[in-house]
Amino acid sequence: MSDTPTPVLPPEAFQRRLLDWFDTHGRHDLPWQRDRTPYRVWVSEIMLQQTQVTTVIPYFERFMARFPDVAALAGAEQDEVLHLWTGLGYYARGRNLHKAARVIVDEHGGELPEAVEALAALPGIGRSTAGAIVAQSRGRRAVILDGNVKRSLTRLHAEPGWPGRPAVERRLWALAEHYTPHERLADYTQAMMDLGATLCRRGTPECGRCPFADVCLAHARGEERRFPESKPRKALPTRATQMLLLRDAEGRVLLEQRPSSGLWGGLWSLPQFDDAPALEAWLDAHAPGSELAPAWAPFTHVFSHFRLEITPRPARIARLDSIGESRRWYDPARPDALGLAAPVKRLLASLAPFTLEAPPSPRESVSEESP
Structure with a gap:
């Protein structure tokens, strides 16, 4: 199978459909969309990993009240950071956020790096999270491929295989790169996440309201719930x-x-x-x-x-x-x-x-x- 799947739409048509839908139905007033600094976007993106928006919002607001900038976070004790993280789960995220803040202060003059590669080198920040920070806070072209985006692209193209497999992930990155625009990067990035979170959901996709229902291959087959394929499961010890x-x-x-x-x-x-x-x-x-x-x-x-x-x-x-x-x-x-x-x-x-x-x-x- 080719590492470059055939897109279902030219990039301009895909972007136009997505942004038209986002302008009417997307989320525009999330706390991290106000005063959209690289620091606030970074913290929100880390909290949103594996966690729903409604759960994250109160944690984010308490975190920002106590640690309004990188210097405040870097100067805190780990106990206090983890105390504010208690209940949010995946505690390595909080530890890595704290470690990265200290690296940013010590090695980057207290400012988050502007390049995706430099961001991705910090503790707890991968390629997709780095792309989201750059696109949303700086408005520069950067590609994302979080769980919501993987699910949407997998269904749209009826992409077989578990998205965690390297070969499947490479094909999804190629699609994400193909569709990403050069303008309205913050809106486009948020729109892609919103599409997966509010319409192309894991268990109950709302295909009747999706702007891509007429070109979605999984929908055409009536196999929306087949995609993305699940990771092979083992019995939990x-x-x-x-x-x-x-x-x-x-x-x-x-x-x-x-x-x-x-x-x-x-x-x-x-x-x-x-x-x-x-x-x-x-x-x-x-x-x-x-x-x-x-x-x-x-x-x-x-x-x-x-x-x-x-x-x-x-x-x-x-x-x-x-x-x-x-x-x-x-x-x-x-x-x-x-x-x-x-x-x-x-x-x-x-x-x-x-x-x-x-x-x-x-x-x-x-x-x-x-x-």
Whole structure:
């Protein structure tokens, strides 16, 4: 199969249809479309990766209120950045945003680079995100291929194969390049994202309102839901962990900071153990004489690559020989501004002022996070 698919329309005709539709039906008043600086567009694009607009808006507005520019973000502690990210998922995005801000301040004079290649070299910014930043904030021609655009182009051309395969992705980049105009870049880029997000949706495409319904090959075949083809799925493995809810005489809970990479990297969590003997051995070594209560009902947190079965293990401390540098006491009644792993945040919120009794069992926690 050729790496250069046959377009269904000349670029001018495609652009005209799309922009006419966008002028009437597109989204024109999103928070990052106001005062459209490279910084604001960058933050919005990172937050919008794998996350819907309606979810992102309140996070974006809180983030901008606290970190109005690159310098403010670069000067913050990672804990504060992750605290504002808590609940948004895919926490590596927040960590990379913070790292990139410091690189921008240290190596680029506090200004986002203008070139797509230089932007894509920053932590957490890929080719498509870099293109979106350049097109939307600077009005320069740059090509994007996010999930919404991939879905729309795949259906329009009935492109076979999973879009994550390199050969399929190359063909989609060629199509995206073919259709991208030299004018109205900010509007065109937003229009392409809007088309996929509001009409060419994953499960329920609204073909009757689509400006390309008459030329869409998937629609002509009645196979809209066949495209794009899904990634071959494997059964998700299940891992188990025991989370220690260790409380002192004041009702505070012991937290520990996760390593900077890996599961919940950089976030604060409850001490975790592979099994009950490992947890009990840690208590004997570090908090002898503690009262270990019966385990609470386990619940499941789902990541993109595995399911984590969490068993909370409440305990009341007698003494703690050493808290360690990566641990701290946390008062659920007066919570600190910490970045917390999502299931840990829910567990802490469920605690009574001081009890070892189990709260109502949490429902399965679903997250499309990558570990």
